[in-house]
Amino acid sequence: MAVLAELLARAARESVTLFLVAPLAVLCSYLIFNVFFHPLRKVPGPWVAAASPLWLWYHSYIGNETTSIEQLHSVYGPVVRIAPNDIDVSDGAALAPIYSEKGGFLKAPCYSNFDFDGHPTIFSALDPAHRAIRAKAVVSMFSPASIRKEGDAVLQSCVKRLVAHIKGEASTGRPVNMLNMGRCLALDAVTEYLLGKSYGGIAELEACRSNNDRARLSASEFVDTFVAVGRFFLLPN
Known part of the structure; x- marks a missing residue:
């Protein structure tokens, strides 16, 4: 034993x-x-x-x-x-x-992290053939010719609204949040071009200025989520 x-x-x-x-x-x-x-x-x-x-x-x-x-x-x-x-x-x-x-x-395997409920999207699909079929529905909107023809006018309109807002802010002599302004310009330009209706971010900036309010913008959490996800983009799926 x-x-x-x-x-x-x-x-x-x-x-x-x-x-x-x-x-x-x-x-x-x-x-x-x-x-x-x-x-x-x-x-x-x-x-x-x-x-x-x-x-x-x-x-x-x-x-x-x-x-x-x-x-x-x-x-x-x-x-x-x-x-x-x-x-x-x-x-x-x-x-x-x-x-x-x-x-x-081919795209790196980490793009599969952005599959939606296990299904590849246009952004996350690794197979070019799988992506090509779905991209045909929207690819014309992103062609240089389409962007120059329709997107340029949308962008100019958004920039003019932002410039007017900046001039109004300049008259107050107070510091401004340029990050919020950039986000609002991007959101308005993208949504107005792709969806035909502006998100209204620049208008929200105007409302905050009129009310002497420096509150967090309604889209900030949404945008911050994209930034946060970027931290984990390269991790294996």
Whole structure:
């Protein structure tokens, strides 16, 4: 019995050791593979980004992903490895090959995070054929010709209303919230062009000024939600 108890105790100790060592060994193997043996190992970039996606996820979460990647380009050149399976290209000549509507590259898997109730949308669909069928219904609205023909007048109208509001604010001598103004301009222009009816954000600014009110705009929570979602955009689905 004593021998059996000793064997069981030793097995328990070894199981605990294996439980602790095995994940560490797997993690080290993963990091070493990404840095030294990965197919993208020769792409320039910091080793910390090559080893793990945590570097990219962190900068995406705190909101300085763009500036951080731009700094990498200044050090490593136009092509930079920003995660084990991701590279970033800073070259205008690459726009057409990457984003071409008749070819180009597939979207990253993280776009699936924006599926609606499990169904791909025009924005989240990874399959170009699936997206193309649905995009036909709205693609004409976003063509350069349509935007110049109809969108330009809408934008000019919204800008004129905002300029009039800014002039009114200038007469008060009080500080203004330029972020709110930019949001209202964007909301009014987009909704009036796409839906045929303005959201009324600039009118809401006028109402706040008339009432000497600096209250939070009704659309702020909606817009802030989009900003917040951006923090988690790159996380795996």
